[in-house]
Amino acid sequence: MKKQLILEDGTVFIGKGFGSSKSTIGEIVFNTGMTGYQEILSDPSYCGQIVTLTYPLVGNYGINRDDFESIHPAVQGLIVKEAAEYPSNWRSEQSLHDFFTAKDIPGIAGIDTRKLTKIIRKYGTLRGAICSEGESPEVIIEKLRATKLRKDQVKQVSTKTAYPSPGRGFRVVLVDFGMKHGILRELNHRNCDVIVVPFNSTAEDILSLSPDGVMLSNGPGDPKDVPEAVGMIKGLLGRVPLFGICLGHQLFALACGANTEKMKFGHRGSNHPVKDLQTGKVAITSQNHGYTVDEESVSFTRLKVTHLALNDGTIEGLAHLDVPAFTVQYHPEASPGPEDANGLFDKFLSMIESEKREGAV
Structure with a gap:
Protein backbone atom coordinates (compact mmCIF):
# COMPACT_ATOMS: atom_id res chain seq x y z
CA MET A 1 0.00 0.00 0.00
CA LYS A 2 1.57 3.23 -1.19
CA LYS A 3 1.30 6.36 0.90
CA GLN A 4 2.29 9.99 0.65
CA LEU A 5 4.16 12.16 3.11
CA ILE A 6 3.21 15.76 2.44
CA LEU A 7 4.80 18.78 4.12
CA GLU A 8 3.25 22.21 4.56
CA ASP A 9 6.02 23.72 2.39
CA GLY A 10 4.74 21.68 -0.57
CA THR A 11 7.30 18.85 -0.48
CA VAL A 12 5.83 15.45 -1.33
CA PHE A 13 7.40 12.03 -0.70
CA ILE A 14 5.97 8.72 -1.94
CA GLY A 15 6.61 5.61 0.11
CA LYS A 16 5.25 2.31 1.33
CA GLY A 17 2.70 2.38 4.11
CA PHE A 18 2.72 0.12 7.17
CA GLY A 19 0.62 -0.10 10.29
CA SER A 20 -2.74 1.68 10.24
CA SER A 21 -4.26 2.71 6.90
CA LYS A 22 -5.69 5.95 8.33
CA SER A 23 -4.35 9.43 7.52
CA THR A 24 -2.71 11.59 10.15
CA ILE A 25 -1.46 15.15 10.64
CA GLY A 26 1.21 16.26 13.09
CA GLU A 27 4.41 18.19 13.70
CA ILE A 28 7.30 16.41 11.99
CA VAL A 29 10.44 16.01 14.09
CA PHE A 30 13.52 13.80 13.83
CA ASN A 31 15.36 11.57 16.28
CA THR A 32 18.99 10.59 15.68
CA GLY A 33 19.10 7.51 17.93
CA MET A 34 20.47 4.34 16.34
CA THR A 35 18.52 2.05 18.66
CA GLY A 36 15.61 2.33 21.07
CA TYR A 37 12.79 2.87 18.60
CA GLN A 38 10.29 1.12 20.88
CA GLU A 39 11.03 3.51 23.75
CA ILE A 40 10.89 6.47 21.36
CA LEU A 41 7.52 5.46 19.94
CA SER A 42 6.03 4.95 23.41
CA ASP A 43 7.43 8.18 24.91
CA PRO A 44 4.40 10.42 25.72
CA SER A 45 6.53 13.50 24.95
CA TYR A 46 5.94 12.76 21.24
CA CYS A 47 2.19 13.38 21.59
CA GLY A 48 0.96 15.18 18.46
CA GLN A 49 4.17 14.56 16.53
CA ILE A 50 5.18 12.44 13.54
CA VAL A 51 8.65 11.08 14.23
CA THR A 52 11.36 10.63 11.61
CA LEU A 53 14.07 8.18 12.60
CA THR A 54 17.34 9.05 10.89
CA TYR A 55 18.86 5.58 11.38
CA PRO A 56 18.06 3.77 8.12
CA LEU A 57 16.80 0.40 9.41
CA VAL A 58 14.04 0.30 12.03
CA GLY A 59 12.15 -2.66 13.47
CA ASN A 60 14.93 -5.22 13.02
CA TYR A 61 14.69 -6.45 16.63
CA GLY A 62 10.91 -6.24 16.78
CA ILE A 63 8.65 -5.15 19.63
CA ASN A 64 8.86 -6.74 23.07
CA ARG A 65 6.91 -6.48 26.32
CA ASP A 66 9.63 -4.80 28.40
CA ASP A 67 10.78 -1.67 26.57
CA PHE A 68 7.63 0.45 26.64
CA GLU A 69 7.72 3.92 28.20
CA SER A 70 3.90 4.12 28.32
CA ILE A 71 1.01 1.73 27.83
CA HIS A 72 -0.66 3.72 25.05
CA PRO A 73 1.68 5.36 22.49
CA ALA A 74 0.82 9.01 21.79
CA VAL A 75 2.94 9.44 18.64
CA GLN A 76 0.95 10.48 15.54
CA GLY A 77 2.99 8.52 13.03
CA LEU A 78 6.41 7.22 12.03
CA ILE A 79 8.68 7.89 9.06
CA VAL A 80 11.57 5.53 8.28
CA LYS A 81 13.91 4.64 5.44
CA GLU A 82 13.28 0.91 5.87
CA ALA A 83 10.91 -0.97 8.20
CA ALA A 84 12.04 -4.53 8.83
CA GLU A 85 9.26 -6.98 7.99
CA TYR A 86 10.85 -9.99 9.70
CA PRO A 87 12.45 -8.99 13.01
CA SER A 88 15.02 -11.26 14.62
CA ASN A 89 15.61 -11.12 18.37
CA TRP A 90 14.98 -13.53 21.22
CA ARG A 91 12.73 -10.98 22.97
CA SER A 92 10.72 -10.05 19.88
CA GLU A 93 6.97 -10.69 20.12
CA GLN A 94 5.68 -8.82 17.06
CA SER A 95 6.81 -6.74 14.13
CA LEU A 96 6.67 -2.96 13.91
CA HIS A 97 3.87 -3.30 11.33
CA ASP A 98 1.79 -5.54 13.59
CA PHE A 99 2.30 -3.23 16.57
CA PHE A 100 1.30 -0.13 14.59
CA THR A 101 -1.73 -1.94 13.20
CA ALA A 102 -2.87 -2.94 16.68
CA LYS A 103 -2.37 0.61 18.00
CA ASP A 104 -3.93 2.26 14.89
CA ILE A 105 -0.81 4.31 14.15
CA PRO A 106 0.19 4.96 10.52
CA GLY A 107 3.74 4.65 9.27
CA ILE A 108 5.53 5.25 5.99
CA ALA A 109 8.77 3.64 4.78
CA GLY A 110 10.93 4.04 1.69
CA ILE A 111 11.33 7.77 2.36
CA ASP A 112 14.61 9.62 1.87
CA THR A 113 14.92 10.42 5.57
CA ARG A 114 18.25 12.17 5.03
CA LYS A 115 16.61 14.67 2.68
CA LEU A 116 13.66 15.12 5.05
CA THR A 117 15.95 15.72 8.02
CA LYS A 118 17.94 18.33 6.07
CA ILE A 119 14.67 20.14 5.27
CA ILE A 120 13.73 20.21 8.96
CA ARG A 121 17.22 21.38 9.97
CA LYS A 122 17.03 24.21 7.42
CA TYR A 123 13.47 25.40 7.96
CA GLY A 124 12.62 24.05 11.41
CA THR A 125 9.87 21.63 12.38
CA LEU A 126 7.00 21.50 9.89
CA ARG A 127 3.43 20.30 9.91
CA GLY A 128 3.00 17.23 7.76
CA ALA A 129 0.55 14.52 6.79
CA ILE A 130 0.80 10.81 6.10
CA CYS A 131 -2.04 9.92 3.74
CA SER A 132 -3.04 7.58 0.94
CA GLU A 133 -1.58 7.90 -2.55
CA GLY A 134 -4.96 8.97 -3.93
CA GLU A 135 -5.19 12.15 -1.82
CA SER A 136 -4.67 15.45 -3.66
CA PRO A 137 -1.38 17.06 -2.49
CA GLU A 138 -2.81 20.53 -3.16
CA VAL A 139 -5.80 19.87 -0.92
CA ILE A 140 -3.63 18.37 1.84
CA ILE A 141 -1.13 21.26 1.70
CA GLU A 142 -3.95 23.78 2.04
CA LYS A 143 -5.33 21.80 4.97
CA LEU A 144 -1.92 21.65 6.63
CA ARG A 145 -1.39 25.39 6.37
CA ALA A 146 -4.80 25.96 7.95
CA THR A 147 -4.27 23.41 10.73
CA LYS A 148 -3.49 24.64 14.20
CA LEU A 149 -1.76 22.01 16.27
CA ARG A 150 -3.44 21.17 19.57
CA LYS A 151 -2.16 22.75 22.76
CA ASP A 152 -3.56 20.23 25.24
CA GLN A 153 -1.01 17.45 24.76
Whole structure:
Protein backbone atom coordinates (compact mmCIF):
# COMPACT_ATOMS: atom_id res chain seq x y z
CA MET A 1 0.00 0.00 0.00
CA LYS A 2 1.57 3.23 -1.19
CA LYS A 3 1.30 6.36 0.90
CA GLN A 4 2.29 9.99 0.65
CA LEU A 5 4.16 12.16 3.11
CA ILE A 6 3.21 15.76 2.44
CA LEU A 7 4.80 18.78 4.12
CA GLU A 8 3.25 22.21 4.56
CA ASP A 9 6.02 23.72 2.39
CA GLY A 10 4.74 21.68 -0.57
CA THR A 11 7.30 18.85 -0.48
CA VAL A 12 5.83 15.45 -1.33
CA PHE A 13 7.40 12.03 -0.70
CA ILE A 14 5.97 8.72 -1.94
CA GLY A 15 6.61 5.61 0.11
CA LYS A 16 5.25 2.31 1.33
CA GLY A 17 2.70 2.38 4.11
CA PHE A 18 2.72 0.12 7.17
CA GLY A 19 0.62 -0.10 10.29
CA SER A 20 -2.74 1.68 10.24
CA SER A 21 -4.26 2.71 6.90
CA LYS A 22 -5.69 5.95 8.33
CA SER A 23 -4.35 9.43 7.52
CA THR A 24 -2.71 11.59 10.15
CA ILE A 25 -1.46 15.15 10.64
CA GLY A 26 1.21 16.26 13.09
CA GLU A 27 4.41 18.19 13.70
CA ILE A 28 7.30 16.41 11.99
CA VAL A 29 10.44 16.01 14.09
CA PHE A 30 13.52 13.80 13.83
CA ASN A 31 15.36 11.57 16.28
CA THR A 32 18.99 10.59 15.68
CA GLY A 33 19.10 7.51 17.93
CA MET A 34 20.47 4.34 16.34
CA THR A 35 18.52 2.05 18.66
CA GLY A 36 15.61 2.33 21.07
CA TYR A 37 12.79 2.87 18.60
CA GLN A 38 10.29 1.12 20.88
CA GLU A 39 11.03 3.51 23.75
CA ILE A 40 10.89 6.47 21.36
CA LEU A 41 7.52 5.46 19.94
CA SER A 42 6.03 4.95 23.41
CA ASP A 43 7.43 8.18 24.91
CA PRO A 44 4.40 10.42 25.72
CA SER A 45 6.53 13.50 24.95
CA TYR A 46 5.94 12.76 21.24
CA CYS A 47 2.19 13.38 21.59
CA GLY A 48 0.96 15.18 18.46
CA GLN A 49 4.17 14.56 16.53
CA ILE A 50 5.18 12.44 13.54
CA VAL A 51 8.65 11.08 14.23
CA THR A 52 11.36 10.63 11.61
CA LEU A 53 14.07 8.18 12.60
CA THR A 54 17.34 9.05 10.89
CA TYR A 55 18.86 5.58 11.38
CA PRO A 56 18.06 3.77 8.12
CA LEU A 57 16.80 0.40 9.41
CA VAL A 58 14.04 0.30 12.03
CA GLY A 59 12.15 -2.66 13.47
CA ASN A 60 14.93 -5.22 13.02
CA TYR A 61 14.69 -6.45 16.63
CA GLY A 62 10.91 -6.24 16.78
CA ILE A 63 8.65 -5.15 19.63
CA ASN A 64 8.86 -6.74 23.07
CA ARG A 65 6.91 -6.48 26.32
CA ASP A 66 9.63 -4.80 28.40
CA ASP A 67 10.78 -1.67 26.57
CA PHE A 68 7.63 0.45 26.64
CA GLU A 69 7.72 3.92 28.20
CA SER A 70 3.90 4.12 28.32
CA ILE A 71 1.01 1.73 27.83
CA HIS A 72 -0.66 3.72 25.05
CA PRO A 73 1.68 5.36 22.49
CA ALA A 74 0.82 9.01 21.79
CA VAL A 75 2.94 9.44 18.64
CA GLN A 76 0.95 10.48 15.54
CA GLY A 77 2.99 8.52 13.03
CA LEU A 78 6.41 7.22 12.03
CA ILE A 79 8.68 7.89 9.06
CA VAL A 80 11.57 5.53 8.28
CA LYS A 81 13.91 4.64 5.44
CA GLU A 82 13.28 0.91 5.87
CA ALA A 83 10.91 -0.97 8.20
CA ALA A 84 12.04 -4.53 8.83
CA GLU A 85 9.26 -6.98 7.99
CA TYR A 86 10.85 -9.99 9.70
CA PRO A 87 12.45 -8.99 13.01
CA SER A 88 15.02 -11.26 14.62
CA ASN A 89 15.61 -11.12 18.37
CA TRP A 90 14.98 -13.53 21.22
CA ARG A 91 12.73 -10.98 22.97
CA SER A 92 10.72 -10.05 19.88
CA GLU A 93 6.97 -10.69 20.12
CA GLN A 94 5.68 -8.82 17.06
CA SER A 95 6.81 -6.74 14.13
CA LEU A 96 6.67 -2.96 13.91
CA HIS A 97 3.87 -3.30 11.33
CA ASP A 98 1.79 -5.54 13.59
CA PHE A 99 2.30 -3.23 16.57
CA PHE A 100 1.30 -0.13 14.59
CA THR A 101 -1.73 -1.94 13.20
CA ALA A 102 -2.87 -2.94 16.68
CA LYS A 103 -2.37 0.61 18.00
CA ASP A 104 -3.93 2.26 14.89
CA ILE A 105 -0.81 4.31 14.15
CA PRO A 106 0.19 4.96 10.52
CA GLY A 107 3.74 4.65 9.27
CA ILE A 108 5.53 5.25 5.99
CA ALA A 109 8.77 3.64 4.78
CA GLY A 110 10.93 4.04 1.69
CA ILE A 111 11.33 7.77 2.36
CA ASP A 112 14.61 9.62 1.87
CA THR A 113 14.92 10.42 5.57
CA ARG A 114 18.25 12.17 5.03
CA LYS A 115 16.61 14.67 2.68
CA LEU A 116 13.66 15.12 5.05
CA THR A 117 15.95 15.72 8.02
CA LYS A 118 17.94 18.33 6.07
CA ILE A 119 14.67 20.14 5.27
CA ILE A 120 13.73 20.21 8.96
CA ARG A 121 17.22 21.38 9.97
CA LYS A 122 17.03 24.21 7.42
CA TYR A 123 13.47 25.40 7.96
CA GLY A 124 12.62 24.05 11.41
CA THR A 125 9.87 21.63 12.38
CA LEU A 126 7.00 21.50 9.89
CA ARG A 127 3.43 20.30 9.91
CA GLY A 128 3.00 17.23 7.76
CA ALA A 129 0.55 14.52 6.79
CA ILE A 130 0.80 10.81 6.10
CA CYS A 131 -2.04 9.92 3.74
CA SER A 132 -3.04 7.58 0.94
CA GLU A 133 -1.58 7.90 -2.55
CA GLY A 134 -4.96 8.97 -3.93
CA GLU A 135 -5.19 12.15 -1.82
CA SER A 136 -4.67 15.45 -3.66
CA PRO A 137 -1.38 17.06 -2.49
CA GLU A 138 -2.81 20.53 -3.16
CA VAL A 139 -5.80 19.87 -0.92
CA ILE A 140 -3.63 18.37 1.84
CA ILE A 141 -1.13 21.26 1.70
CA GLU A 142 -3.95 23.78 2.04
CA LYS A 143 -5.33 21.80 4.97
CA LEU A 144 -1.92 21.65 6.63
CA ARG A 145 -1.39 25.39 6.37
CA ALA A 146 -4.80 25.96 7.95
CA THR A 147 -4.27 23.41 10.73
CA LYS A 148 -3.49 24.64 14.20
CA LEU A 149 -1.76 22.01 16.27
CA ARG A 150 -3.44 21.17 19.57
CA LYS A 151 -2.16 22.75 22.76
CA ASP A 152 -3.56 20.23 25.24
CA GLN A 153 -1.01 17.45 24.76
CA VAL A 154 -0.18 17.26 28.47
CA LYS A 155 -3.86 16.82 29.30
CA GLN A 156 -4.06 14.02 26.73
CA VAL A 157 -1.22 11.95 28.18
CA SER A 158 -1.30 12.69 31.92
CA THR A 159 -2.95 10.26 34.32
CA LYS A 160 -6.51 11.23 35.18
CA THR A 161 -6.35 10.07 38.79
CA ALA A 162 -3.62 9.69 41.40
CA TYR A 163 -2.23 6.21 42.06
CA PRO A 164 0.48 4.73 44.31
CA SER A 165 3.59 2.73 43.53
CA PRO A 166 4.48 1.66 47.08
CA GLY A 167 7.90 1.45 48.63
CA ARG A 168 9.43 1.73 52.10
CA GLY A 169 11.76 4.65 51.43
CA PHE A 170 11.17 8.38 50.98
CA ARG A 171 7.73 9.40 49.78
CA VAL A 172 8.02 11.09 46.37
CA VAL A 173 5.05 12.65 44.63
CA LEU A 174 5.63 12.32 40.89
CA VAL A 175 3.66 14.88 38.85
CA ASP A 176 2.73 13.24 35.55
CA PHE A 177 2.99 15.66 32.62
CA GLY A 178 3.52 12.72 30.27
CA MET A 179 5.78 10.60 32.41
CA LYS A 180 8.10 8.00 30.95
CA HIS A 181 7.92 4.78 32.91
CA GLY A 182 11.71 4.90 33.21
CA ILE A 183 11.40 7.71 35.78
CA LEU A 184 9.05 5.64 37.90
CA ARG A 185 11.35 2.63 37.49
CA GLU A 186 14.36 4.55 38.84
CA LEU A 187 12.42 5.77 41.88
CA ASN A 188 11.10 2.25 42.53
CA HIS A 189 14.63 0.89 42.18
CA ARG A 190 15.59 3.18 45.09
CA ASN A 191 12.65 1.88 47.13
CA CYS A 192 10.81 5.21 47.08
CA ASP A 193 7.18 5.31 48.12
CA VAL A 194 5.83 6.97 44.96
CA ILE A 195 2.45 8.57 44.41
CA VAL A 196 1.80 9.60 40.79
CA VAL A 197 -0.59 12.56 40.44
CA PRO A 198 -2.23 14.35 37.47
CA PHE A 199 -0.68 17.41 35.82
CA ASN A 200 -3.37 19.75 37.17
CA SER A 201 -2.87 18.84 40.82
CA THR A 202 -2.54 21.90 43.06
CA ALA A 203 0.23 22.55 45.54
CA GLU A 204 -2.27 21.88 48.32
CA ASP A 205 -3.25 18.54 46.73
CA ILE A 206 0.39 17.49 46.66
CA LEU A 207 1.30 18.74 50.14
CA SER A 208 -1.71 16.90 51.58
CA LEU A 209 0.08 13.65 50.61
CA SER A 210 2.96 14.53 52.99
CA PRO A 211 5.74 14.13 50.41
CA ASP A 212 9.42 14.09 51.28
CA GLY A 213 10.12 15.30 47.76
CA VAL A 214 8.34 16.15 44.51
CA MET A 215 9.42 15.13 41.02
CA LEU A 216 8.25 17.01 37.93
CA SER A 217 8.18 14.67 34.94
CA ASN A 218 8.83 15.06 31.25
CA GLY A 219 5.96 15.71 28.85
CA PRO A 220 4.94 17.05 25.44
CA GLY A 221 4.33 20.49 24.01
CA ASP A 222 4.91 24.10 25.00
CA PRO A 223 5.40 24.64 28.76
CA LYS A 224 3.43 27.89 28.50
CA ASP A 225 0.36 25.82 27.61
CA VAL A 226 0.34 24.41 31.18
CA PRO A 227 -0.10 27.54 33.36
CA GLU A 228 -1.74 25.58 36.18
CA ALA A 229 1.49 23.65 36.64
CA VAL A 230 3.48 26.90 36.95
CA GLY A 231 1.21 28.02 39.78
CA MET A 232 1.53 24.62 41.46
CA ILE A 233 5.33 24.75 41.38
CA LYS A 234 5.33 28.27 42.84
CA GLY A 235 3.28 26.93 45.72
CA LEU A 236 5.80 24.14 46.38
CA LEU A 237 9.05 26.13 46.20
CA GLY A 238 10.75 26.17 49.56
CA ARG A 239 8.22 23.80 51.14
CA VAL A 240 9.53 20.52 49.73
CA PRO A 241 12.60 19.47 47.67
CA LEU A 242 12.00 19.47 43.90
CA PHE A 243 13.59 17.64 40.97
CA GLY A 244 12.43 18.34 37.42
CA ILE A 245 13.15 16.56 34.13
CA CYS A 246 12.62 17.95 30.60
CA LEU A 247 9.18 19.64 30.58
CA GLY A 248 9.39 19.67 34.39
CA HIS A 249 12.64 21.63 34.02
CA GLN A 250 10.98 24.18 31.73
CA LEU A 251 7.94 24.59 33.98
CA PHE A 252 10.24 25.07 36.98
CA ALA A 253 12.07 27.84 35.09
CA LEU A 254 8.79 29.60 34.29
CA ALA A 255 7.68 29.33 37.93
CA CYS A 256 10.93 30.99 39.00
CA GLY A 257 10.53 33.92 36.58
CA ALA A 258 12.62 32.76 33.62
CA ASN A 259 11.36 32.45 30.05
CA THR A 260 11.19 29.59 27.56
CA GLU A 261 11.31 29.65 23.77
CA LYS A 262 10.75 27.23 20.91
CA MET A 263 13.85 25.76 19.30
CA LYS A 264 14.28 25.51 15.54
CA PHE A 265 14.24 21.71 15.46
CA GLY A 266 14.97 20.70 19.05
CA HIS A 267 17.11 17.97 20.58
CA ARG A 268 15.96 14.40 20.00
CA GLY A 269 18.45 11.58 20.27
CA SER A 270 20.61 9.53 22.60
CA ASN A 271 24.09 10.99 22.16
CA HIS A 272 23.91 14.63 23.25
CA PRO A 273 26.96 15.84 25.24
CA VAL A 274 26.16 17.95 28.31
CA LYS A 275 28.73 19.68 30.52
CA ASP A 276 28.31 19.93 34.31
CA LEU A 277 29.58 23.46 35.03
CA GLN A 278 30.48 22.63 38.63
CA THR A 279 32.60 19.55 37.99
CA GLY A 280 33.60 20.15 34.38
CA LYS A 281 32.58 16.60 33.51
CA VAL A 282 30.73 15.80 30.30
CA ALA A 283 27.88 13.27 30.17
CA ILE A 284 26.41 11.74 27.03
CA THR A 285 22.67 12.08 27.43
CA SER A 286 19.30 11.08 26.01
CA GLN A 287 17.15 14.06 25.00
CA ASN A 288 13.73 14.84 23.59
CA HIS A 289 12.58 18.45 23.65
CA GLY A 290 11.56 21.24 21.32
CA TYR A 291 11.69 24.12 23.83
CA THR A 292 14.52 25.59 25.88
CA VAL A 293 15.01 28.02 28.76
CA ASP A 294 16.17 31.43 27.57
CA GLU A 295 19.60 32.02 29.11
CA GLU A 296 19.31 35.79 29.40
CA SER A 297 16.06 35.50 31.34
CA VAL A 298 17.75 33.38 34.02
CA SER A 299 19.87 36.37 35.11
CA PHE A 300 16.72 38.03 36.47
CA THR A 301 15.87 35.07 38.73
CA ARG A 302 17.24 33.29 41.80
CA LEU A 303 18.38 30.43 39.57
CA LYS A 304 21.84 29.42 38.44
CA VAL A 305 22.72 27.48 35.30
CA THR A 306 24.32 24.14 36.21
CA HIS A 307 24.58 22.34 32.85
CA LEU A 308 25.05 23.37 29.21
CA ALA A 309 24.63 21.50 25.92
CA LEU A 310 27.99 21.33 24.17
CA ASN A 311 26.45 21.16 20.69
CA ASP A 312 24.63 24.51 20.81
CA GLY A 313 25.22 26.05 24.25
CA THR A 314 21.59 25.85 25.39
CA ILE A 315 20.70 25.42 29.07
CA GLU A 316 20.55 21.81 30.26
CA GLY A 317 20.30 22.25 34.03
CA LEU A 318 19.21 24.72 36.70
CA ALA A 319 19.38 24.96 40.48
CA HIS A 320 17.65 27.35 42.87
CA LEU A 321 19.96 29.51 44.98
CA ASP A 322 17.70 29.67 48.03
CA VAL A 323 15.62 26.50 48.23
CA PRO A 324 16.30 22.78 47.60
CA ALA A 325 15.37 22.40 43.96
CA PHE A 326 17.19 21.45 40.76
CA THR A 327 16.24 20.40 37.24
CA VAL A 328 17.75 19.03 34.05
CA GLN A 329 16.60 19.31 30.44
CA TYR A 330 17.85 15.86 29.50
CA HIS A 331 16.73 12.38 30.62
CA PRO A 332 18.82 10.81 33.41
CA GLU A 333 16.60 7.70 33.25
CA ALA A 334 17.71 7.35 29.59
CA SER A 335 15.64 4.63 27.84
CA PRO A 336 16.84 4.73 25.19
CA GLY A 337 20.33 6.02 25.67
CA PRO A 338 23.36 6.08 27.96
CA GLU A 339 22.96 6.12 31.74
CA ASP A 340 25.78 8.59 32.45
CA ALA A 341 23.44 10.90 34.39
CA ASN A 342 21.55 8.24 36.33
CA GLY A 343 23.15 9.42 39.57
CA LEU A 344 20.91 12.50 39.58
CA PHE A 345 18.20 10.37 41.19
CA ASP A 346 20.61 9.66 44.05
CA LYS A 347 21.37 13.38 44.28
CA PHE A 348 17.65 14.06 44.66
CA LEU A 349 17.31 11.53 47.46
CA SER A 350 20.41 12.95 49.18
CA MET A 351 18.79 16.39 49.02
CA ILE A 352 15.65 14.99 50.63
CA GLU A 353 17.70 13.29 53.36
CA SER A 354 19.61 16.48 54.05
CA GLU A 355 16.43 18.54 54.34
CA LYS A 356 14.86 16.02 56.69
CA ARG A 357 18.00 15.97 58.83
CA GLU A 358 18.11 19.76 59.05
CA GLY A 359 14.41 19.88 59.84
CA ALA A 360 14.92 17.50 62.74
CA VAL A 361 17.65 19.63 64.33
